[in-house]
Amino acid sequence: MSEDSIRELVAGSLERIRAARTLEELEAARVEVLGRKGALAIAGKEMGKLPPDARAAFGKLLNGAKQTLEQSYEARKRSLDEGALSRRLDGEWLDLTLPAPGPRRGHLHPITRIQRELEELFRSLGFAVLDGPEVETEYYNFDALNIPATHPARDMQDTFWLEGGNLLRTHTSPVQVRGMERLGPPLRMIAPGRVFRNESVDASHEHTFYQLEGMMIDRDVSVAHLLYFMKTLLAAIFHREVTVRLRPGYFPFVEPGFELDIQCLICGGPGCPVCKQSGWVELLPCGLVNPNVLRMSGIDPGEWNGFAFGLGLTRLAMMRYGIDDIRHLQGGDLRFLEQF
Amino acid sequence: MKFSYNWIRELVADLDCAPAPLERLITMKTAECEGIEPAGALLAGAVIAHVETAEPAAGHNVTAIVNLGPLGRKTVVCGAPNCRPGLTTVWAPVGRKIIDGVESDGMLASGAELGINKDHSGIIEIEGAPGDPVPGCAPDSIIEIDNKSLTHRPDLWGHVGMAREVAAILGHKLVDPVKPDLLPRTASRVRIAIEDLDLCPRYSALEFDNVKVQPSPVWLQYRLSALGLNPISNIVDMTNLLMAELPQPTHAFDADKLSGDTIFIRPAHPGERFRGLNDEDYTLDASNLVIADASGAIALAGVIGGASTAISDKTTRVVLESANFQAASVRKTSSAVKLRTDASIRFEKAQDPANTVRALARAVELLREISPGIRIVGGVADQMKEMPAPPPIELRLEWLRRKLGRALEPAEVRRILERLEFGVAESKPGVFLVSVPSWRATKDVSMADDLVEEVGRMIGYDSxxxxxxxxxxxxxxxxxxxxxxxxxxxxxxxxGFTEVYNYSFVSEEAVRAFGFAPEAHLRVSNPIASDQALMRASLLPGLWHNIQENAKHRELFRIFEIGLEIHKREQGLPEEVPHLAAALFARQGDGAAGLDEIRHAAECLMPGAQAQPAAAAPCEHPARAADLFWKGERVGRVFELHPSLIETGRAAVLDLDLDRVRALAGAAELRYTPIRRYPSSAFDLSVIAGLRDPAGELQSKVRSFAGPLVESVEFLRQYSGPPLEAGQKSVSFRLTAGSPERTLSNDETTAIRARIIEGMRALGYDLRV
Structure with a gap:
């Protein structure tokens, strides 16, 4: 084979490789030229017949031709492979705009949401989250909180009594007592939970609702500390600075007792329908723990004191989400619950 | 509790604070005000008028010419039937308007329109000079205070107490309306016999004769009406005034109707009958304290007077009772007879025993005005318990500073306490000995912490x-x-489940529908409604209600509740068990998919939990109910709600005891085991069993023969149909065997397999291998 015919073979084969439209055509071209019995192999065998001084040049020519063709083959093969893959994948088209199958995520009850938020907040401040029974004894619900049977403060809370003399707790305050008995001082605790009052139900009254009781007992707890703590807490709850004020309020388990008001978050003070034009919204009762309550729970009031507060979780949830009818909360209606 | 601003103004010298700012001050320093209502608005500019002529006009009206003295004459069209020449009444300047073609200037007003009393039968008939203002009647502002915020303050149930607060807040002087010198110092004709001085620490009485029972003067009627009380007669109105003022409840007996000359204060005899002023009959027992004469009970102490000795138009002699009763005793009796009166509400707050005689002195002054010619008979009868003044409270100012968290000048503390009429003596530097005035000493102030409140509220918590x-x-x-x-x-x-909250109360009907016994439930003694009388011992009835309600507008939904089951116990508190109840409702389908999904939820909560078929309860689909076991313990139940309970679809239900599940979930601490280095080998086995043989049981049986080298037995599939006989199915399992120490030999796996096959065959199962 002459050098020219080699060059011709290369040119022709390159053309064939480039023109191959399928992997089969390409493979046929490769076998014919680059295969073990292909044209280049045959030419290689003929090299022995050449005079020794011409062999080196011819060999170089053959190697060059082989490399060129192999590169061309590889390039074409890659291109054909890619085409095949992309055609296959294209055939696998899916409509990803269709809704994903399977149930949608469910919804937590709005009170659970608020309660969890507060539990996390208080835990971050070092408060234990405690639970107590919903059915309570008269002692824990009243007597241990400085409300003996003959005390008119019992009328402040309409009570559900149970056969056998126990009652449904009218507030989460009994958990204060249980917490003091169980953990002793110093103590930081909250007790969120369900409470009951014997009231008829309407859009703003429920016989079943949720409270969060809080208490801190330490060596020297003052009204100034209570104020600081409430401001910090309420800023975290409302996600903004709040202005608070304390005014006298009577609760037998605290002395002094306060009603805590916050400056109306709607109007900021000048007065609006939400705050009944007063600029303030009554938010929670609180106070310094009455020494009698500490004493009854086995804590020496000469050594320890503290503050306590009660937050209406139901009311807070209604404020947060703008719920205008309290009955929705225990109504079980998914059209309401799925909004949370 | 309602307070008249005008009245407070009479009791506070130089009061210069308008009602609205006063209300805010009271709220910030004393007790919560709920609002201010105007009273007697029509009295603004109203004057006494003398009707000179009254000519019939259209309809029932008359055209009257009234003489207003210095204000001249006015022509008024009036519709009142009693508008007649010669009448003295009240004219109010409400402007001019044309009525029946006549220009009418102002109006003649009834007692009801003026706010003086409830009489709207005609225009008011009073005495006085034309053009004079209506005596003692001016437009007023009524400040309403939340009763709850007065629970601890017996003194604030009357105007004097509130006036004392206002005087202290503003630094003015209190004008005490009581003149103790008016009481005679002679011996009393009335005898008093108190059986138990703890129940009745003080009983005072004074007798009057030449009493004339008649309507009260308008100022007194107006004062009571403005507070929402009905004027009745001068004597009764006077007792109501004392109660609203001092605030001492008193009671007037018709002395001619009393038997004997002794008033007994004693426990009622068991079964003793008593008819109250309200014409109700009461049967009493020894826990009720009564006032009695020789013939029996004449009043229920601190609650209500009796009908037999009530005053009437004919009364000419009166015994006025002014007593102090133990708060707890009054409260107990009042709730036992289910009667709360203005008196009992005050007594149960623990009234000041010093007030009984003060009230009698005030009564003397009032009666002389409102029942002219009245005479006191004898002196004050007064029996009382020895009541030593409570020891002064030690108030350490450094401790006070630490409690409030603010520095205080000793002089400021002293001034605050003295304005509230506490006695202050400095026993050593920085320590005050504080004596408590009698009206704060009954229940309210007894320890230093109580003084923290007094100082704190007066300096203002905002400081x-x-x-x-x-x-x-x-x-x-x-x-x-x-x-x-x-x-x-x-x-x-x-x-995909949404959380619901249900009430803790259930109805007997719902409980029965679930096959539970109502008597096994804890019962509410005073339920809000008869269908909410039982405490739930299961969350399922509540969830059932949710399913029924939501099924009305949803085809498919998933709900759950976490709440407490309340189980009655013989003694002590009931057992409260947290449960999870979840349900999936589908209007379409045969319910199988729902059960799959709810079992999947159980599996997500408790990996490896096993269902074990168990007899169905009445609320459960009889062929679709199982107990759930986890780690060998029964933890709950999975079932389809009985189709008769929900007819529009199928509801799969899961009910778990969360205490048990939690105990099991937390039992084992997580420990890493090395990943096996030697390959395991797997083989399949198919067991031929009856169609209703539970696959879970077959799996446990296979497992029981597998031995320690079998790592897992997994369900693969089941099949029924040819070539199997009818009533049969084939259940296939994949078994994986291996060892952490070596690769198992073929012989070992074959032996395991043979052992299982042999074991299952011995139990009567055929196997496809």
Whole structure:
């Protein structure tokens, strides 16, 4: 084979490789030229017949031709492979705009949401989250909180009594007592939970609702500390600075007792329908723990004191989400619950 | 409790604070005000008028010419039937308007229109000179205070108490309306016999004769009406005035109707009958304290007077009772007879015994005005318990500073306490000995902490700057129960379930529908409604209600609740068990898919939980109910709600005891085991069994023969149909065997397989191998 015919073979084969439209055509071209019995192999065998001084040049020519063709083959093969893959994948088209199958995520009850938020907040401040029974004894619900049977403060809370003399707790305050008995001082605790009052139900009254009781007992707890703590807490709850004020309020388990008001978050003070034009919204009762309550729970009031507060979780949830009818909360209606 | 601004103004010298700012001050320093209502608005500019002529006009009206003295004459069209020449009444300047073609200037007003009393039968008939203002009647502002915020303050149930607060807040002087010198110092004709001085610490009485029972003067009627009380007659109105003023409840007996000359204060005899002023009959027992004469009970102490000795138009002699009763005793009797009166509400707050005689002195002054010619008979009868003044309270000013968190000048503390009429003596530097006035000493103020409130509210809590507390850093104790419940909530919400809250009350009907016995439930003694009388011992009735309601507008939904089951116990508190109840409702389908999904939820909560078929309860589909076991313990139940309970679709239900599940979930601590280095080998086995043989049981049986080298037995599939006989199915399992130490030989796996086959065959099962 002459050098020219080699060059011709290369040119022709390159053309064939480039023109191959399928992997089969390409493979046929490769076998014919680059295969073990292909044209280049045959030419290689003929090299022995050449005079020794011409062999080196011819060999170089053959190697060059082989490399060129192999590169061309590889390039074409890659291109054909890619085409095949992309055609296959294209055939696998899916409509990803269709809704994903399977149930949608469910919804937590709005009170659970608020309660969890507060539990996390208080835990971050070092408060234990405690639970107590919903059915309570008269002692824990009243007597241990400085409300003996003959005390008119019992009328402040309409009570559900149970056969056998126990009652449904009218507030989460009994958990204060249980917490003091169980953990002793110093103590930081909250007790969120369900409470009951014997009231008829309407859009703003429920016989079943949720409270969060809080208490801190330490060596020297003052009204100034209570104020600081409430401001910090309420800023975290409302996600903004709040202005608070304390005014006298009577609760037998605290002395002094306060009603805590916050400056109306709607109007900021000048007065609006939400705050009944007063600029303030009554938010929670609180106070310094009455020494009698500490004493009854086995804590020496000469050594320890503290503050306590009660937050209406139901009311807070209604404020947060703008719920205008309290009955929705225990109504079980998914059209309401799925909004949370 | 309603307070008249005008009245407070009479009791506070130089009061210069308008009603609205006064209301705010009271709210910030004393008790919560609920609002201000105007009273007697029509009295503004109203004057006494003399009707000179009254000519008939259209309809029932008359055209009257009235003489207003210095204000001249006015022509008024009036519709009142009693408008007649010669009448003295009240004219109010409400402007001019044309009535029946006549220009009418102002109006003649009835007692009801003026706010003086409830009489709207005609225009008011009073005495006085034309053009004079209506005596003692001016437009007023009624400040309403939340009763709850007065629970601890017996003194604030009357105007004097509130006036004392206002005087202290503003630094003015209180004008005490009581003139003790008016009481005679002679011996009393009335005898008093108190049986138990603890129940009745003081009983005072004074007798009057030449009494004339008649309507009260308008100022007294107006004062009571403005507070929402009905004027009745001068004597009764006077007792109501004393109650609203001092606030001492008193009672007037018709002395001619009393038997004997002794008033007994004693426990009622068992079964003793008593008819109250309200014409109700009461049967009493020894826990009720009564006032009695020789013939029997004449009043229920501190609650209500009796009908037999009530005053009437004919009364000419009166015994006026002014007593002090033990708060607890009055409260007990009042709730036992279910009668709360203005008197009992005051007594149960523990009234000041010093007030009984003060009220009698005030009564003397009032009666002389409102029942002219009245005479006192004898002196004051007064029996009382020895009541030594309570020891003064030691108030350390440094301690007070630490409690309030604010520095205080000793002089400021002293001034505040003295304005509130506490006695202050400095026993040593920085220590005050504080004596409590009698009206604050009954229940309200007894320890230094009570004085913190007195000082705090008067300096104003807004004068205290917030300070961050210094407390030891500590990790709070965990609450694993609550944490676990939150985790369960998250799993269910992720699986598409929405949380519901249901009441803790259930009806007997719902309980019966679920096959539970109502008597096994704890019962509410005073339920809000008869269908909410039982405490739930299961969350299922509530969930059933949710399913029924939501099924009205949803085809498919998933709900759950976490709540407490309340189980009655013989003694002590009931058992409260946290449960999870979840349900999936589908209007379409045969219910199988729902059960799959709810079992999947159980599996997500408790990996490896097993269902074991169990007899169905009445609320359960008879062929679709199982107990759930986890780690060998029964933890709950999975079932389809009985189709007769929900006819529009199928509801799959899961009910778990979360205490048990939590105990099992937390039992084992997680430990890493090395990944096996030697390959395992797997083989399949198919067991031929009856169609209703539970696959779970077959699996346990296979497992029981597998031995320690079998790592897992997994369900693969089941099949029924040819070539199997009817009533049969084939259940296939994949078994994986291996060892952490070596690769098992073929012989070993074959032996395991043979052992299982042999074991199952011995139990009567055929195997496809």
């Amino acid at each position: 205290i700057a917030p300070v961050a507390p210094l407390v030891a850093a500590a990790v709070p104790p965990a609450n694993p129960e609550r944490k676990f419940q939150h985790e369960v909530r998250d799993v269910l919400v992720d699986l």
